[in-house]
Amino acid sequence: MLSAATTRLTSASARPLARMFATQTAASLAGPETRMTTLPNGLRVCTENNGSETASVGVWIDTGSRYETEETNGVAHFLEHVSFKGTHKRTGPSLELEIENMGGHLNAYTAREQTAFYARVFKKNVPQVMELLSDLLLNSKYEDRHIESERSVIQRELESIEADKIEYLNDLLHSAAYQCHPLGMTILGSSENINSISREDIQNYVKNNYTASRMVVVGAGGVDHDELVKISADVFAGLPDVVDTKPALVKPRIIGSEIRVRNDEMPYTYVGLAHEGVSHTSPDYFPMMIAQSILGSWDRNIAGGANVSSRLARRFAVDELVSSFAAFNICYQDTGLFGLQMVTDNKLRLDDLLYSAQYEMVRLCLDITPEEVERAKKQYLTSVMNGLDSNSLIAEDIGRSVLSFGRRLPPAELVARVSSVTVQDVRNACMERIYNRDPVLVGIGAIEGLPEYNRVERATAWLRY
Incomplete structure (x- = not known):
């Protein structure tokens, strides 16, 4: 009973915290048009x-x-x-x-x-x-x-x-x-x-x-x-103004599959795990960005480990399963790739590595908390704003945004959109793309201990009896 009451209190307190953060950030982002x-x-x-x-x-x-x-x-x-x-x-x-x-x-x-x-x-x-x-x-x-x-x-x-x-x-x-x-x-x-x-x-x-x-x-x-x-x-007066040269894009069909490149002499093993992601213009673009922030990244050479906010990073660090890892969310015009890149020198525990990775990816669909989402939203906004601290990075952001969205999102609008993402938004977006969906698996190096694909495929869902 005490646990349930604590959860309700924390969830309720997270909402005004998000509104406060969004208001303060939007006010501080008033800048050039x-x-x-x-x-x-x-x-x-x-x-x-x-x-x-x-x-x-x-x-x-x-x-x-x-x-x-x-x-x-x-x-x-x-x-x-x-x-x-x-x-x-x-x-x-x-x-x-x-x-x-x-x-x-x-x-x-x-x-x-x-x-x-x-x-x-x-x-x-x-x-x-x-x-x-x-x-x-x-x-x-x-x-x-x-x-x-x-x-x-x-x-x-x-x-x-x-x-x-x-x-x-x-x-x-x-x-x-x-x-x-x-x-x-x-x-x-x-x-x-x-x-x-x-x-x-x-x-x-x-x-x-x-x-x-x-x-x-x-x-x-x-x-x-x-x-x-x-x-x-x-x-650019001599630039051709033909408007119909762009071919119609054919949306690709993500195929659950694997590629294994075995080399037992390599000191590190590289593992990639991915699912279909979202396009630039998808309504789930920001929820999937928040999901990426929840998974996070970690490197053994950087302080943190057991004390970082990412649950996946803590699992990897405490059990010494990876040397480094990073979540990714690659977006294209009509599709995307969402997943993890992992590097390890612990080739005897590749099974445990994939179990932990898939456990946390499936948890995105079912069991993430309001606190994790609020923290991830702030981390995402911080990383985006830090990426706009030079003229070159601003120009890059403008160019990519106009090609992807047709316009550049003003910082205040970006903050508002990210702040409006809810726990259920993230769960729904991940449920559609990760839960019980065929993954893409790639292994490079000493991969003898990497589980067979059928086991990896089955681990995309939690069975409850």
């Missing part, structure tokens, strides 16, 4: 001017390895490399020198659904670097000699990713989950594709995917919105 203008050709220009002396500007593009075929897999990443080798106006060395003379930094990345080219410069150099970025995107030469020289560079990058077992684990989780679908392909492509991608492949990819309606120009820091709109209209 994110403005967006759409040009006649469909190009969107988004800015956040905080008055600083530096600026981060770039172009985020709604394309990536998902828009490749099995034959051209890797072309988006290859394009990123050769774009910096020279345009019709600039050679590769002169491009680098121009950026260095500004005191700036130029970079790019390719993901499964998004690509970005961006720069950090002094605010006075924004017009110059915008012209440079447009030159890269519209006028790169993609010369055969540069394509040939980059093959060995990308091959070495592929080898380094395969040597990074966490990256390799992530790629294998995608391969197992998204079989016969572009999301299951790697971003770099296979070694065979790297050796066969041609200038024609790159030009066709640019023609089909680098169009105005799929691009967002972003500026953060000392950036005047109206000025950036004017500059973008000028330097």
Whole structure:
């Protein structure tokens, strides 16, 4: 009776605590407005001017390895490399020198659904670097000699990713989950594709995917919105404005399966466990983010262990089951992956490791407490806000948000949405995706003791008699 009364009291007290936290946070987050203008050709220009002396500007593009075929897999990443080798106006060395003379930094990345080219410069150099970025995107030469020289560079990058077992684990989780679908392909492509991608492949990819309606120009820091709109209209005037180049996406079907890569000589064993997650626009987006925070992360080299808030981390630490672990919640336009990445040198207790991991994942569906949810909400909001403490991170957030949601969520709205998530919201979201659902399992290393798939599948539900 005392226990029940205590639970009711704690649950009731958690609600005003959440409201207080949301109010205080929203008040403290009043800051620069994110403005967006759409040009006649469909190009969107988004800015956040905080008055600083530096600026981060770039172009985020709604394309990536998902828009490749099995034959051209890797072309988006290859394009990123050769774009910096020279345009019709600039050679590769002169491009680098121009950026260095500004005191700036130029970079790019390719993901499964998004690509970005961006720069950090002094605010006075924004017009110059915008012209440079447009030159890269519209006028790169993609010369055969540069394509040939980059093959060995990308091959070495592929080898380094395969040597990074966490990256390799992530790629294998995608391969197992998204079989016969572009999301299951790697971003770099296979070694065979790297050796066969041609200038024609790159030009066709640019023609089909680098169009105005799929691009967002972003500026953060000392950036005047109206000025950036004017500059973008000028330097991107030659950008194709075709609005129907984006192919209709086929939603993948998550397949319960496993991949095992056994190597008994490896000092550590890497285990990945995943279920179907949610898309960027799913109503369960924030509940699943909170679920990820509840599971948490932990590393043996960092203080904490038995005293951290994550119950899974405490189980792993006390029983010495892992060296490190991290929950993940990867979201795409129409699907996602939710799960755990675990690293251990205790290869004789892989059975216990998976039991503990699945116990806590199933508990998300049935038995999480209001206190856990409130704590996870605060931890999630803190991590998001900490990720917005520089112009580069703000620009990244704007670009990814506009491509994913169509707009950037103001911090106050983000706080309100997260604060409104309830215990039942998290339970329902996890019940739909985890409870009695076929998992994806990947093991790398000394995995002789890893339970067979049928046992792992059965552990996704608790049987009550």
